[in-house]
Amino acid sequence: MQKPAVALAAAVGRRKWTVETAKQLEAAGFAGIYCASFGDGMGLCLSIAHATSTITFGTSIIPIYYRVPFDLAQSAAYIHEISDGRFYLGIGVSHEPANQRIGAKTGKPLSDMRRYVEAMRAAAPQVGPLPPIVLATLRKKMVELAVEIAEGAVWANAARSHMPDSLSHIPQEKREGDFFIGDMIPMCIDDEDPAAAANVMKRVLTGYVMLPNYRNYWKEAGYVEEMEAIEAALARGDREALPGLMSDRWLADCTLFGTRKQVFEGLEQWYAVGVKTPIVVPSSTKGGQVKAFEELFAAFA
Secondary structure, eight states: OOOOEEEEOOOTTOHHHHHHHHHHHHHTTOSOEEEOSTTOHHHHHHHHHHHOSSOOEEESOEETTSSOHHHHHHHHHHHHHHTTSOEEEEEEOOOHHHHHHTTOOOOOHHHHHHHHHHHHHHHHHHHOOOOOEEEEOOSHHHHHHHHHHOSEEEEESOOGGGHHHHHTTSOHHHHTTTOEEEEEEEEEEOSSOHHHHHHHHHHHHHHHHTSHHHHHHHHHTTOHHHHHHHHHHHHTTOGGGTGGGSOHHHHHHHOEEESHHHHHHHHHHHHHTTOSEEEEEEEOSSSSHHHHHHHHHHHTO
């Protein structure tokens, strides 16, 4: 089957290992590498630009409140040039709790994103041609803004059943053309204990269900009962109840878990609904990031 793209982040103490892993992903024929803001995604992309020669890569995503537009445009133009056009710049507004942790103030997502992209493009005559810009999206208005001002849209933890509705806001000629359409999908493979893989996915998504923007998206996708139950648990301070409120239907719609066969079948369904670049985010029932990537290479060998 077609190999997906893979999410990669450089944790402290494993940065050299991460760059070596990027080389292995290229050699193994994965479709791309997309780097989260965790661990300096732009720094990792710069290393990937030098360490690889053919694989497409990018950020997914850099929060716009972390860097001023001129500075990010300058870095992006540099990576775009030295990578011979293999780099995609994914940017997003992130979430207020994450922004608050570093002292950044969240504004109005749509208008702030529009102004940020305009400022980046205004810097291009000075810093050089920019890479394709991809906007982090969840709901309709940001998808439509991506169509208007960017070269792609990327989701994270999207509901597969809702993706046709989301993609209906992208004109067909763009969906069939070069417009980037991606989704970061949590993944855990365990041929011996699929239930353990499901529990790992619940742990991965616990932080996300605590974010209002995600809950509103999942309500729109048809998971009102689950999200309202989670909101009630959060209101009474019962975070331990959250995994038990994540329905099997919702979990299977938003993640890839279970046996290798089940995960591969689910991945094919993501392609079928129109996601051109599924970006798997590996986890393991038996260890951390290193173990998860060992299992990824073994599964897709």
